[in-house]
Amino acid sequence: MSSSDVTVKPRGMRPTDITDPDYFHKVVDCQWACPAHTPVPEYIRLIAQRRYTDAYMLNWESNVFPGILGRTCDRPCEPACRRGRLEEKPVAICRLKRVAADYRDDVSGLLPRIPRKKNGKRIALIGAGPASLTVARDLMPLGYKCVLFEKDPRGGGLMRTNIPPFRLPEKVLDEEIGYILDMGVETRFGEEITSLNALLEDEFDAVFVGTGAPRGKDLNIPGRDDADASIHIGIDWLTSIAFEHTTKIGKRVVVIGGGNTAMDCCRSALRLGGKDVRVTVRSPRGDMKASDWEIEDAEREGIPIFDNHQPKEFVVENGKLKGIKFARVEAVYADDGKRSLVPTGEEVVFECDDVLMAIGQDNAFPWIERDIGIDFNEWDMPTVDNTTMMSTRPGVFFGGDAAWGPENIIWAVAHGHQAAISIDLYCHGRDLNTDRPLAGASLASQKMGIHEWAYDNDYSEDTRFDVPHQDHKITLKDLKAEVELGFDDELAYLEAERCLNCDVQTVFVRDLCIECDACVDICPVDCINFTANGEEDDLRGRLRVPARNEAQDIYVSDVLKTGRIMAKDEDLCLHCGLCAERCPTGAWDMQKFTYVERQANPAGQPNCMAYVK
Amino acid sequence: MTYMKKPLVKHPDLPKNELGLTRRDYEGLVSTLCAGCGHDSISAAIIEACFELDLPAHRLAKLSGIGCSSKTPTYFLNRSHGFNSVHGRMPSIATGANLANRDLIYLGVSGDGDTASIGLGQFCHAMRRRINMAYIVENNGTYGLTKGQFSATNDKVSKSKKGEANLFEAFDLCTLAIQLGAGFVGRSFSGDKGQLVPLIKAALRYNGFAFLDIISPCVTFNDHDASTKSYGHVRTHNETMGRLDFVPKMQEITAQYDEGETVSVPMHDGSLMRLHKLDDEYDPRDADSALATLRKRYERGQVVTGLLYIDEDEADLHALLNTTQEPLNAVSMDKLCPGNAVLQKINKSFR
Numbered sequence: 001m002s003s004s005d006v007t008v009k010p011r012g013m014r015p016t017d018i019t020d021p022d023y024f025h026k027v028v029d030c031q032w033a034c035p036a037h038t039p040v041p042e043y044i045r046l047i048a049q050r051r052y053t054d055a056y057m058l059n060w061e062s063n064v065f066p067g068i069l070g071r072t073c074d075r076p077c078e079p080a081c082r083r084g085r086l087e088e089k090p091v092a093i094c095r096l097k098r099v100a101a102d103y104r105d106d107v108s109g110l111l112p113r114i115p116r117k118k119n120g121k122r123i124a125l126i127g128a129g130p131a132s133l134t135v136a137r138d139l140m141p142l143g144y145k146c147v148l149f150e151k152d153p154r155g156g157g158l159m160r161t162n163i164p165p166f167r168l169p170e171k172v173l174d175e176e177i178g179y180i181l182d183m184g185v186e187t188r189f190g191e192e193i194t195s196l197n198a199l200l201e202d203e204f205d206a207v208f209v210g211t212g213a214p215r216g217k218d219l220n221i222p223g224r225d226d227a228d229a230s231i232h233i234g235i236d237w238l239t240s241i242a243f244e245h246t247t248k249i250g251k252r253v254v255v256i257g258g259g260n261t262a263m264d265c266c267r268s269a270l271r272l273g274g275k276d277v278r279v280t281v282r283s284p285r286g287d288m289k290a291s292d293w294e295i296e297d298a299e300r301e302g303i304p305i306f307d308n309h310q311p312k313e314f315v316v317e318n319g320k321l322k323g324i325k326f327a328r329v330e331a332v333y334a335d336d337g338k339r340s341l342v343p344t345g346e347e348v349v350f351e352c353d354d355v356l357m358a359i360g361q362d363n364a365f366p367w368i369e370r371d372i373g374i375d376f377n378e379w380d381m382p383t384v385d386n387t388t389m390m391s392t393r394p395g396v397f398f399g400g401d402a403a404w405g406p407e408n409i410i411w412a413v414a415h416g417h418q419a420a421i422s423i424d425l426y427c428h429g430r431d432l433n434t435d436r437p438l439a440g441a442s443l444a445s446q447k448m449g450i451h452e453w454a455y456d457n458d459y460s461e462d463t464r465f466d467v468p469h470q471d472h473k474i475t476l477k478d479l480k481a482e483v484e485l486g487f488d489d490e491l492a493y494l495e496a497e498r499c500l501n502c503d504v505q506t507v508f509v510r511d512l513c514i515e516c517d518a519c520v521d522i523c524p525v526d527c528i529n530f531t532a533n534g535e536e537d538d539l540r541g542r543l544r545v546p547a548r549n550e551a552q553d554i555y556v557s558d559v560l561k562t563g564r565i566m567a568k569d570e571d572l573c574l575h576c577g578l579c580a581e582r583c584p585t586g587a588w589d590m591q592k593f594t595y596v597e598r599q600a601n602p603a604g605q606p607n608c609m610a611y612v613k
Numbered sequence: 614m615t616y617m618k619k620p621l622v623k624h625p626d627l628p629k630n631e632l633g634l635t636r637r638d639y640e641g642l643v644s645t646l647c648a649g650c651g652h653d654s655i656s657a658a659i660i661e662a663c664f665e666l667d668l669p670a671h672r673l674a675k676l677s678g679i680g681c682s683s684k685t686p687t688y689f690l691n692r693s694h695g696f697n698s699v700h701g702r703m704p705s706i707a708t709g710a711n712l713a714n715r716d717l718i719y720l721g722v723s724g725d726g727d728t729a730s731i732g733l734g735q736f737c738h739a740m741r742r743r744i745n746m747a748y749i750v751e752n753n754g755t756y757g758l759t760k761g762q763f764s765a766t767n768d769k770v771s772k773s774k775k776g777e778a779n780l781f782e783a784f785d786l787c788t789l790a791i792q793l794g795a796g797f798v799g800r801s802f803s804g805d806k807g808q809l810v811p812l813i814k815a816a817l818r819y820n821g822f823a824f825l826d827i828i829s830p831c832v833t834f835n836d837h838d839a840s841t842k843s844y845g846h847v848r849t850h851n852e853t854m855g856r857l858d859f860v861p862k863m864q865e866i867t868a869q870y871d872e873g874e875t876v877s878v879p880m881h882d883g884s885l886m887r888l889h890k891l892d893d894e895y896d897p898r899d900a901d902s903a904l905a906t907l908r909k910r911y912e913r914g915q916v917v918t919g920l921l922y923i924d925e926d927e928a929d930l931h932a933l934l935n936t937t938q939e940p941l942n943a944v945s946m947d948k949l950c951p952g953n954a955v956l957q958k959i960n961k962s963f964r
Binding site: 086451457458459461515516517520524525526548561576578581582583 | 617618619620621622623624626627628637643647648649650653654656657803804806830832836844845848
């Protein structure tokens with residue numbers, strides 16, 4: 001082999017490119033995990049400063065429904081929270097969001113102004129859930145006319161129909177939906193679209209489908225038809241409660257299913273007259289789909305959960321439901337992790353008056369003709385581009401649960417933002433991919449003096465605070481009495497102080513470093529290292545504390561004077577700034593990272609189509 | 614300095630020693646020295662060494678005098694005994710404490726002012742008496758606490774921050790230590806923990822007077838281009854005489870070296886020092902060779918580091934005086950005061 005064959009490769013890791021917005025964005029675990037990229041640490045700091053209105057608006061820009069989400073969000077941010085890796089529990093991000101909503105002042109003057117002169121484009125939004133409402137919110141300030149079609153008499157989609165009022169008061173819902181509708185959205189409530197083709201013949205420049213996953217799954221086991229009068233599909237039953245068509249239920253109620261809908265069903269049943277309400281689920285407890293906190297809330301109200309119970313038969317006597325027969329099962333996991341539920345041979349009958357079925361939801365598009373250029377896949381779901389949200393028919397967009405099946409509100413919001421960008425580009429004849437705005441980012445030093453930072457860098461040793469609850473004596477009697485009372489001002493402050501300010505980044509300047517080790521010595525979590533470079537696996541293993549969490553990056557500098565590199569494991573950094581305080585040369589600085597999310601109407605750029613690079 | 618407390622939270626995967634402690638358990642208060650001070654790195658190296666030695670902190674006594682260096686015992690081992698003495702008088706305190714309780718480990722931390730100026734006499738006598746202690750000088754060549762005057766260890770060629778020339782030759786504390794009877798003499802650099810930690814471990818385990826001269830740059834007054842005690846100068850002029858591995862008692866020897874000569878020095882307590890020499894000309898067991906090497910290298914402008922001299926015969930003051938094996942606070946009353954009959958016998962022997 002001649003020497004020209006040898007390609008000289010740099011040995012070890014390449015220096016981290018901190019100008020890539022994704023690098024520091026990933027360090028802000030909560031924001032990175034949030035589909036709408038809500039700037040969590042920033043609004044938590046505002047809450048600590050009791051600037052509730054500012055915290056609210058910052059949320060509103062990203063996630064559109066802070067008051068609603070502050071009570072109901074599936075909280076992808078919390079499992080991601082760095083604090084949860086340092087100790088057991090993450091910051092109560094979701095409930096702090098509610099604090100911003102609860103204590104805000106009137107925000108009407110802060111909402112975007114809607115241009116009186118429209119841009120001549122008309123958009124149809126089908127379904128008035130969070131996805132469509134987000135599209136409307138993003139497009140109305142740009143001068144679009146939005147027409148919102150909804151089969152129910154009021155807007156909100158599943159936020160109104162499926163989330164019971166003891167978790168989400170109507171007032172909160174009406175206010176936040178109102179902010180959007182009051183922008184001048186033309187509402188066609190009570191108008192169900194039965195033919196997309198017919199709608200397309202109307203002069204719309206684009207159509208957004210945000211109809212959710214409205215069909216609750218049924219269970220076809222013996223006795224199903226005979227007991228029909230006493231068997232209710234969970235989401236339909238919740239909807240009929242929301243519109244006050246249903247006001248009571250039998251004394252003995254069995255809920256089938258282990259998801260969040262099942263939790264809402266059992267708790268609602270308890271409030272409508274149920275005395276013996278029980279939840280049954282096929283899988284073992286640990287595999288239940290419901291969020292831990294929703295299971296806890298149901299159990300706190302005294303509702304037992306029977307896991308490993310597979311329904312076999314509705315027992316009917318004299319044409320009336322008597323109970324349900326279950327086979328006890330056991331989960332067996334194959335080598336590939338695949339689970340099968342094996343009957344133990346034991347059977348049990350739960351006597352009951354009513355059954356609520358909450359075993360999942362399906363999409364249903366009977367109203368979309370299959371010959372109008374919208375492709376459907378083998379599961380009868382539309383083919384939707386996951387960047388642009390557009391279907392195979394140009395100008396028809398999907399979002400929320402309608403796009404890829406049941407998710408949650410915050411995903412619907414994220415879809416809505418992306419669809420709005422696409423609709424805006426589409427209506428202006430621009431390319432949906434290449435002309436798409438890029439995410440932006442900025443870094444700003446937080447240094448105010450030798451020991452003064454523009455953020456509160458001290459570490460709080462408090463463990464997570466529980467949200468106070470209303471007395472059961474009150475809540476179990478009144479469907480509309482909110483169970484969670486929310487943090488008060490003082491608890492909110494203490495909980496906010498638990499936030500590590502992960503958006504205040506440790507920025508390292510190689511040329512200023514004299515390798516005195518001061519930062520290594522002071523770092524409370526041993527994340528800073530000066531060592532020889534190496535390939536990532538090797539380097540991770542050689543750090544002061546080996547960096548085992550591979551989901552977290554290693555921040556690597558260029559080569560220093562001694563030939564070593566600086567390698568920082570981002571995993572458990574407290575963002576306390578002690579490295580920067582102990583640095584004699586300012587080679588470390590604490591800089592606030594601000595991520596600018598892509599939106600059709602970017603923050604700070606009201607009423608214009610300005611994209612932030 | 615830092616106003617906020619160093620958070621107590623620590624990395625959950627932090628290694629634990631035989632006592633179930635992490636290195637964080639050997640820390641002290643947050644330093645109030647200037648940011649970037651070499652002394653803080655030495656404190657961190659002491660923490661690391663004590664952690665690795667599985668030392669119970671309450672079996673160690675920290676002793677110091679006055680100066681930036683003498684403040685540092687506050688910043689490590691906050692569960693150990695401590696005594697902050699009069700300027701330059703730490704060796705007297707150490708001597709007294711050591712005679713009273715020979716079971717504790719004594720760690721003296723001093724600076725170039727405290728040792729080479731006001732405390733020079735005390736320092737010399739402690740060595741001559743072979744007090745069983747580790748004596749560290751955090752040597753930055755300057756009186757940092759009084760704003761940067763030359764100290765007695767500042768090299769003649771090394772100018773002040775403002776360009777003022779130094780009229781006097783420097784003491785070489787290692788030369789002095791070898792001449793006056795220190796059994797263990799080493800020099801290191803605050804910016805090289807890889808070298809420093811094993812040296813501190815061996816010094817703490819050495820039975821006799823173990824001296825470490827640690828170049829520790831003063832970032833505020835003596836870290837400029839014309840200084841020979843700056844981070845930059847020491848890094849570029851550092852000549853390591855040998856790499857030391859400290860192998861505690863009962864532990865298998867795992868370090869492997871490919872070239873050069875390795876000298877194994879068994880220690881009093883059963884542990885082993887393995888020195889991998891990088892210079893064939895000198896033998897750290899030979900005082901003459903060590904002194905010659907120090908002088909030669911100094912003339913070449915080099916900063917010689919590593920274990921420079923080791924007296925394998927670890928004799929200390931207790932052995933020379935043939936004192937009791939027990940610390941005085943453990944000697945029983947009847948032994949301490951054997952009664953009139955014994956006194957009469959002793960008196961009689963002098964008649």
